[in-house]
Amino acid sequence: MELLKTENLKKYFGEVHAVDGVSISVENGEIISIVGPNGSGKTTLVNLVSGGLKPDSGKVFFEGKDITNFTVHKRVKIGIGRSFQIPAIYENLTTLDSVLVSIFSHEGISNIFYRTKDKFDGAREEAIKLLEILNIPVKLVSELPHGQRKLLDVAMVLSLKPKLILLDEPTAGISLEERDEVMQTIVGFIEEQNIAAVIVEHDMEVVGEYSDRIVVMHEGKVLKEGGKEILEDEEVRRILIGD
Amino acid sequence: MIPQIINGLIFASILFLVATGLTIIWGILRVVNFAHGSFYLMGVFIAYSITRFSTEPALHLAAPFIAGAIAGIVGIAFERGLLKNVYGRGELFELLLTYGMIFVFMDVFRIIWGSMPISDPTITFKLGIISLGWAVVPLYNIYLIVIAAILAALLWFLLIRTKVGMIIRATSFDPEVTSAFGVNVNWVYALTFFLGCFLAGFAGGLMLPITGAWIGLDVDMLILALVVLVVGGMGSIKGALVASLLIGLVRSFGISMFPAIELAIVYLIMVIVLIVKPSGLFGGVEVEG
Amino acid sequence: MKDRKIFLYIPLVIVLFIIPFGGEYVTYLTGLALVFGIAALSLNVLLGYTGLLSFGHALFFGCGAYSAGLLIKHFNITSLEILLPVSIAASVGLAVLVGLICVRHTRIYFTMLTIAISQLFYALTHKLRPITGGDDGIRIYSVHIFGHEVASITEFYYYILATFFVSLFCLRIILRSPFGLTLQAIRDSELRARFAGVSIMTYRLAAFTTSGLFAGIAGAMYALFLGQISPDDVLSVMRSGEFVAMTLLGGYTSFIGPIVGSFLFTYLKAIISSAALYWYLVFGILIVSIVIFVPTGLMGEIEKRWRIG
Numbered sequence: 001m002e003l004l005k006t007e008n009l010k011k012y013f014g015e016v017h018a019v020d021g022v023s024i025s026v027e028n029g030e031i032i033s034i035v036g037p038n039g040s041g042k043t044t045l046v047n048l049v050s051g052g053l054k055p056d057s058g059k060v061f062f063e064g065k066d067i068t069n070f071t072v073h074k075r076v077k078i079g080i081g082r083s084f085q086i087p088a089i090y091e092n093l094t095t096l097d098s099v100l101v102s103i104f105s106h107e108g109i110s111n112i113f114y115r116t117k118d119k120f121d122g123a124r125e126e127a128i129k130l131l132e133i134l135n136i137p138v139k140l141v142s143e144l145p146h147g148q149r150k151l152l153d154v155a156m157v158l159s160l161k162p163k164l165i166l167l168d169e170p171t172a173g174i175s176l177e178e179r180d181e182v183m184q185t186i187v188g189f190i191e192e193q194n195i196a197a198v199i200v201e202h203d204m205e206v207v208g209e210y211s212d213r214i215v216v217m218h219e220g221k222v223l224k225e226g227g228k229e230i231l232e233d234e235e236v237r238r239i240l241i242g243d
Numbered sequence: 244m245i246p247q248i249i250n251g252l253i254f255a256s257i258l259f260l261v262a263t264g265l266t267i268i269w270g271i272l273r274v275v276n277f278a279h280g281s282f283y284l285m286g287v288f289i290a291y292s293i294t295r296f297s298t299e300p301a302l303h304l305a306a307p308f309i310a311g312a313i314a315g316i317v318g319i320a321f322e323r324g325l326l327k328n329v330y331g332r333g334e335l336f337e338l339l340l341t342y343g344m345i346f347v348f349m350d351v352f353r354i355i356w357g358s359m360p361i362s363d364p365t366i367t368f369k370l371g372i373i374s375l376g377w378a379v380v381p382l383y384n385i386y387l388i389v390i391a392a393i394l395a396a397l398l399w400f401l402l403i404r405t406k407v408g409m410i411i412r413a414t415s416f417d418p419e420v421t422s423a424f425g426v427n428v429n430w431v432y433a434l435t436f437f438l439g440c441f442l443a444g445f446a447g448g449l450m451l452p453i454t455g456a457w458i459g460l461d462v463d464m465l466i467l468a469l470v471v472l473v474v475g476g477m478g479s480i481k482g483a484l485v486a487s488l489l490i491g492l493v494r495s496f497g498i499s500m501f502p503a504i505e506l507a508i509v510y511l512i513m514v515i516v517l518i519v520k521p522s523g524l525f526g527g528v529e530v531e532g
Numbered sequence: 533m534k535d536r537k538i539f540l541y542i543p544l545v546i547v548l549f550i551i552p553f554g555g556e557y558v559t560y561l562t563g564l565a566l567v568f569g570i571a572a573l574s575l576n577v578l579l580g581y582t583g584l585l586s587f588g589h590a591l592f593f594g595c596g597a598y599s600a601g602l603l604i605k606h607f608n609i610t611s612l613e614i615l616l617p618v619s620i621a622a623s624v625g626l627a628v629l630v631g632l633i634c635v636r637h638t639r640i641y642f643t644m645l646t647i648a649i650s651q652l653f654y655a656l657t658h659k660l661r662p663i664t665g666g667d668d669g670i671r672i673y674s675v676h677i678f679g680h681e682v683a684s685i686t687e688f689y690y691y692i693l694a695t696f697f698v699s700l701f702c703l704r705i706i707l708r709s710p711f712g713l714t715l716q717a718i719r720d721s722e723l724r725a726r727f728a729g730v731s732i733m734t735y736r737l738a739a740f741t742t743s744g745l746f747a748g749i750a751g752a753m754y755a756l757f758l759g760q761i762s763p764d765d766v767l768s769v770m771r772s773g774e775f776v777a778m779t780l781l782g783g784y785t786s787f788i789g790p791i792v793g794s795f796l797f798t799y800l801k802a803i804i805s806s807a808a809l810y811w812y813l814v815f816g817i818l819i820v821s822i823v824i825f826v827p828t829g830l831m832g833e834i835e836k837r838w839r840i841g
Binding site for chain 3: 275325328329332334335336338339340342343344345346347348349350351353354462466469470472473477504506507509510511513514517518521
């Protein structure tokens, strides 16, 4: 079933046509990658879908519902989560508490002034389990190495139990050796939970390895769409290598 | 009417000088200098000490400039010696450091100049009065307004038309880029602090014959300068000018029309501006951080 | 580890109970420190937990104090059991209104707004003499509790002590709850919290209101304890600054830091002022040194050492 659909999305910043008439769709459980040179509009597209930006024109549908005017808050509630290129994490909390914040928010109990024992213990167990699966130790966030910071950013999204996760450069800044491990951990989890993903990525090996479908963007427009084979396409190669 | 306008303009001129210093320092160092009122008060006290030497009008007219220069040097010493240590730790600590300095200055002033209010209107008598239509005003008051206007113009020229100004403005956008062009950012910071504190001290010196000084004036002046800063838009000199005129005149007319609540009106204006236009009259967007 | 920490506090609690045996002056000072402790704790709900520096917190302290004072002055109501709830209600109401304006902003912009709004009320209280008594303020001659007149400073000290423990307990629970954790998350990364489905403004407003509430309690108790309030004493920006200084002194990263700060501040001020030394000079140098050398304050530093050691 079609989970996400964008219809002719446009976002201009003055003269710059960051996203210029993009229509894409994502099926349930599908993993697609968006590739393109810097400034091709990938991150803007992620922002339009996640609610960080409002489009100038065009529509966003989620599970058939028009969500173009939904706030970030509402989009999270219906199951759209996102990670950030520079991890947005809680520097002074522990990893466990960080994940708990998301769980409390998802369960709608983060506004509770009193820590009820049963609810709290349930959430705690859930958080510890998720951290174990993603290989994140329980400690202060400020003590985590970069790779684990990226994972924690994703973990905080996954604990919101999204139907669609937008991953903005999940391997940026991670060493080549760690890259595969991080991607395997994330993709393993989202495949198992049948979560759909839109990955914005620079690393073509990662893109080829982990996506069901690839969307190539250039100057705010979708240039080509298809399986891994389009990475071999002459025009696509020229644009990506020109990056 | 004329006395209120003149009083309003005097007050506006002084506010403008003090608030511009505050706004320049904010614009370039991203520090709100809570000790700014103390530099103003320092200016009044220093001018007082200078004018003890003689009743010569030239000395009395020069006193604000000397007071400003000394305040500027103290400002540099404060920036290089103390404030520098907390750069990069966040606004909170920079703010609190300057807040702590209010108290240090307060007692230092008390030790040097005592706790009694001081004032010296000699120059006002020497310069005499001038008739403006149907009102008679001291010439010194006109002089004060004119000199503040000249200084405002000079400042505008310095910042917009000279190379130093260009470097200062570039630093406010991105210190790293400026240093990449071979400009010593430390030097720009020190210069900025000198300029900002000079303006405060100079304004203080100018007010010696009119209001004089007392311990506590530092905080009063700080609060009013903060009001101007916020109403005008932080970092905007044009905003400081408009807001000073607004606050100065409102206060002056307020004193004669609603003597009980003139200060409340000033604060009310500030709150209303901030509700309607949170970044102030001429402020840009709040910088996300 | 955690249990041992509780044992450390027991002697302190005992000391607080036997303080009145040390004489009236010590009782008076400790009462003040406790009241300021509540206020500084409430400030830290914003500063330490939400990451917002209020430099106008005396507004809520003053609101609590004046609510009590005005009821006594104009309606001759002197019962603590009425005065305290009314003060709380007034502070909460005011905090919601002021919060609606302030929490749209963060960082220095928030700080400036809190100064502006508190100054507005300070100026009004100063000038509306027929209602507020102007700069003479309000004198409070007697306080009753359930019909019984409070006879001594010592007796009222114990009411303050009780209020202090209740406030401490409530704030501890609130700050350790999912709500408290979410506040800290917003403080560290507003962006992530927003994309974790948290509505930032609602939480900031709730934090602001909580903070105003406890500051109001502190203000009311202060007014009744001292028997005399004036705008300069309870509403001025200097008072707001003192709450910030106490929090900084004790450590804003620690839950009990602000209390440690309020005790240090109150005793130090009393000792230095009585020795006729320059209190402000010492106070200023203290703040400057703390900012430069121990930015997390006394308790922040101690807790850091404990964790390492």
